[in-house]
Amino acid sequence: MRRRIVAGNWKMNGSKDLVQQLVGDIREQVSNLDDLVRSGLDVVIVPPALYVDSVVSLCGAELAAGVQNVSQWRSGAYTGEVSSDMARDLGCQYALVGHSERRQLFDETDSVIALKVARVIESGLAAVLCVGETLEEREAGEAKRVVADQVEKGLAMVGADQWSRVVVAYEPVWAIGTGKTATSEDAQAMHAEIRGVLERINAPSENISVLYGGSVKADNAAALFAEPDIDGGLIGGASLKAEEFVSICRAFP
Numbered sequence: 001m002r003r004r005i006v007a008g009n010w011k012m013n014g015s016k017d018l019v020q021q022l023v024g025d026i027r028e029q030v031s032n033l034d035d036l037v038r039s040g041l042d043v044v045i046v047p048p049a050l051y052v053d054s055v056v057s058l059c060g061a062e063l064a065a066g067v068q069n070v071s072q073w074r075s076g077a078y079t080g081e082v083s084s085d086m087a088r089d090l091g092c093q094y095a096l097v098g099h100s101e102r103r104q105l106f107d108e109t110d111s112v113i114a115l116k117v118a119r120v121i122e123s124g125l126a127a128v129l130c131v132g133e134t135l136e137e138r139e140a141g142e143a144k145r146v147v148a149d150q151v152e153k154g155l156a157m158v159g160a161d162q163w164s165r166v167v168v169a170y171e172p173v174w175a176i177g178t179g180k181t182a183t184s185e186d187a188q189a190m191h192a193e194i195r196g197v198l199e200r201i202n203a204p205s206e207n208i209s210v211l212y213g214g215s216v217k218a219d220n221a222a223a224l225f226a227e228p229d230i231d232g233g234l235i236g237g238a239s240l241k242a243e244e245f246v247s248i249c250r251a252f253p
């Protein structure tokens, strides 16, 4: 059975005070979702790297932590970088790789992303490979091809025995931070397509969680999570409000 996952990407937001307040509030509210957590839901907090240590210390058994990015290198003279081993050392279980903001603002290519996925897995974390088309690509009828290409290239270095450490997040770029969400039907169609690509590359597609991201809120999560190929969400803005984030966690059928 695939794990259900709701991960909150704080992006470059937060402070020591916010960490205390928000993680405390989320943990308290998630502890009332015992049945969901027991039935295989991971609730993941993905703060800026500088706050990971504090977040992990506040997570308890109810929550997991992740990093938003890691270096493609193991260690060495790479000023400013954070390695996947460091993330594991601090207690992270997940790492996002290839978020569209990394692709667009930091020029991350599919080959760098493939290396990062490999590093994350090698460190014993789960890699959340983020993929998604731009508005221009969607309007040009290229969405499926672009996403399939990102999935194939991003996962090119995953070994046959490593698929249990792979999660894919479909995040149409035009839906991130814009308030525009893909309809649940459109999101489902792309998730089914992604599962087809996973099959093509000999991955155990039925066991790999595929998350949706892009303006997921408490009021649209239930429709998205009701779709058969949507296994949870990668949440940006709404993950900075405890009540809204936990309502999203509650939205599974």
Ligand code: PEP
Residues within 6 Å of the ligand: 009, 011, 171, 175, 176, 177, 178, 179, 213, 214, 215, 216, 234, 235, 236, 237, 238
């Ligand atoms: C994201 O950053 O991955 C994201 C989906 O953001 P938002 O929920 O704010 O659209």
